[in-house]
Amino acid sequence: MNYQLNxxxxxxxxxxxxxxxxxxxxxxxxxxxxxxALTLGNVAGALxxxxxxxxxxxxxxxVEFFRNxxxxxxxxxxxxxxxxLLPQALQDWLLDHGAEFWAGVCALGVYHGARFSEVIRSGIxxxxxxxFEAAHSTGLTVWQTYRLIIVPIALRLIxxxxxNETLNLIKNSSVALTIGVAELTFQTRQIExxxxxxxxxxxxxTVVYLVxxxxxxxxxxxxxxxxxxxxxxxQGNASEF
Amino acid sequence: xxxxxxxxLIVLLGISIADLSRAETTLxxxxxxxxxxxxxxxxxxxxxxxxxxxxxxxxxxxLVEKAILPVLNKKLNKQIKxxxxxxxxxxxIPLLQSNAVDLIAETMTDTQSRRDNVDFSLTFFVTGAQFLxxxxxAIKGIQTIAGKRIAAQQxxxxxxxxxxxxxxxxxxEFPDQPAAFQALAQGQVQGYTNDGIQLAGLKAKAPKxxxxxxxxxxxxxxxxxxxxxKNDSDFRQAVNVGLMDxxxxxxxxxxxxxxxGPKGEVPYPLLPETKRFLQMQxxxx
Numbered sequence: 214m215n216y217q218l219n220x221x222x223x224x225x226x227x228x229x230x231x232x233x234x235x236x237x238x239x240x241x242x243x244x245x246x247x248x249x250a251l252t253l254g255n256v257a258g259a260l261x262x263x264x265x266x267x268x269x270x271x272x273x274x275x276v277e278f279f280r281n282x283x284x285x286x287x288x289x290x291x292x293x294x295x296x297x298l299l300p301q302a303l304q305d306w307l308l309d310h311g312a313e314f315w316a317g318v319c320a321l322g323v324y325h326g327a328r329f330s331e332v333i334r335s336g337i338x339x340x341x342x343x344x345f346e347a348a349h350s351t352g353l354t355v356w357q358t359y360r361l362i363i364v365p366i367a368l369r370l371i372x373x374x375x376x377n378e379t380l381n382l383i384k385n386s387s388v389a390l391t392i393g394v395a396e397l398t399f400q401t402r403q404i405e406x407x408x409x410x411x412x413x414x415x416x417x418x419t420v421v422y423l424v425x426x427x428x429x430x431x432x433x434x435x436x437x438x439x440x441x442x443x444x445x446x447x448q449g450n451a452s453e454f
Numbered sequence: 455x456x457x458x459x460x461x462x463l464i465v466l467l468g469i470s471i472a473d474l475s476r477a478e479t480t481l482x483x484x485x486x487x488x489x490x491x492x493x494x495x496x497x498x499x500x501x502x503x504x505x506x507x508x509x510x511x512x513x514x515x516x517l518v519e520k521a522i523l524p525v526l527n528k529k530l531n532k533q534i535k536x537x538x539x540x541x542x543x544x545x546x547i548p549l550l551q552s553n554a555v556d557l558i559a560e561t562m563t564d565t566q567s568r569r570d571n572v573d574f575s576l577t578f579f580v581t582g583a584q585f586l587x588x589x590x591x592a593i594k595g596i597q598t599i600a601g602k603r604i605a606a607q608q609x610x611x612x613x614x615x616x617x618x619x620x621x622x623x624x625x626x627e628f629p630d631q632p633a634a635f636q637a638l639a640q641g642q643v644q645g646y647t648n649d650g651i652q653l654a655g656l657k658a659k660a661p662k663x664x665x666x667x668x669x670x671x672x673x674x675x676x677x678x679x680x681x682x683x684k685n686d687s688d689f690r691q692a693v694n695v696g697l698m699d700x701x702x703x704x705x706x707x708x709x710x711x712x713x714x715g716p717k718g719e720v721p722y723p724l725l726p727e728t729k730r731f732l733q734m735q736x737x738x739x
Contacts, residue, residue, distance in 0.1 A: 293636055308641070390629060402608060405547070406544070409572075411548040
């Protein structure tokens with residue numbers, strides 16, 4: 214009962230191209246979803262700390278609703294539940310132009326936006342109250358205070374947890390295969406189908422995810438060091454890792 | 455630091471692969487545990503599915519229970535229990551190879567490339583790929599799917615054929631049958647391709663069976679077999695003897711009638727030539 218490992222299946226025939234296509238789709242869906250998540254997260258995170266109660270309620274409702282339902286359910290919602298609500302012509306156009314991809318972007322982006330917003334909120338709330346007061350006393354409005362002082366500082370504070378969320382988002386993009394998006398995990402399964410070599414295909418997928426995520430965490434560590442405000446944030450030796 | 459990490463990764467991989475080569479035959483394993491573990495499906499009526507009473511049943515499961523289990527009982531001289539595990543096209547070969555299950559009894563097509571990695575029993579069912587569409591739809595068969603959105607089950611042989619024969623069709627692959635059917639019902643795709651018998655099963659189980667039609671000539675040949683670990687001929691022999699006894703003694707046709715007969719779950723008459731082919735696989739005692 215010996216399993217014959219045959220690594221050459223990973224570069225012979227079409228499999229190499231499939232892996233590359235899968236990686237590109239994963240990068241596309243993840244980066245679009247990341248932009249959406251960051252936008253939604255920033256707005257919702259800032260609103261949750263705003264001094265105006267209805268804004269706080271609205272943002273809390275968004276966060277609690279979207280982060281407490283499984284991502285898989287959101288995938289099905291955006292793919293199966295959303296299109297029937299659109300006009301027929303738009304629906305047909307979408308279905309012919311990769312509806313599953315856009316549904317995947319929405320599902321990932323909105324779900325992770327809710328999670329990002331909590332990260333940003335904790336960043337804002339860790340900023341001393343005196344910063345708000347100082348901004349006020351120089352004559353800035355609430356909007357200006359957030360835009361010019363609070364959010365820029367908060368964004369610097371939250372780089373480590375935001376990196377975490379980003380890596381999660383990339384790995385969660387594999388859930389999109391349930392609605393037929395041909396991303397990286399999908400392609401490893403495809404290779405397994407054609408070659409019946411499951412271990413090699415999964416190992417290849419694992420290595421690609423690992424390399425991708427390691428590259429991103431390294432990049433974020435560099436960004437963290439670059440944008441740090443000297444004297445503002447206690448850096449210690451954390452950046453050496 | 456990085457080099458050491460790579461080293462441990464390789465060690466880990468090595469251990470997991472060495473683990474696979476443990477030499478214990480399947481019959482010894484079953485004898486020791488007193489259990490036959492099979493990999494099967496929950497959503498492929500009528501071969502293997504969960505019915506209205508929440509029981510995990512089907513044609514493939516019946517074959518194992520009524521034809522193969524008695525042979526094992528006799529051979530090992532004890533009452534062997536049957537345990538069912540969920541398997542999917544992407545997981546079934548790894549499940550076998552990692553010893554998590556002893557055989558795969560569902561709707562697995564015997565192919566030459568799969569035979570490089572697993573062994574198959576005799577063929578226990580014969581079908582071919584067709585399309586499930588909304589009644590009156592534009593798709594009439596594989597000649598009419600160019601440019602259309604077609605759903606397929608990921609890991610199936612049908613998807614592979616469509617990709618090769620009609621590259622202009624927009625193929626969408628779903629991990630399981632229910633998701634693919636949902637996409638068809640919602641209009642995300644215009645047709646769903648799978649083995650004809652599975653589509654007939656899906657149609658029969660749909661809320662309004664008359665809304666759906668199975669169309670087109672068979673565009674593939676799909677002989678179903680029971681998959682087992684490679685190079686374990688004693689166990690394969692036991693499975694084959696079970697199937698041959700059932701085919702010779704009419705037990706097979708009773709089970710067939712229960713699921714595919716006029717009063718069965720999915721009426722699907724057995725063609726005379728198919729019946730003859732199945733019976734001719736039985737070798738003399």
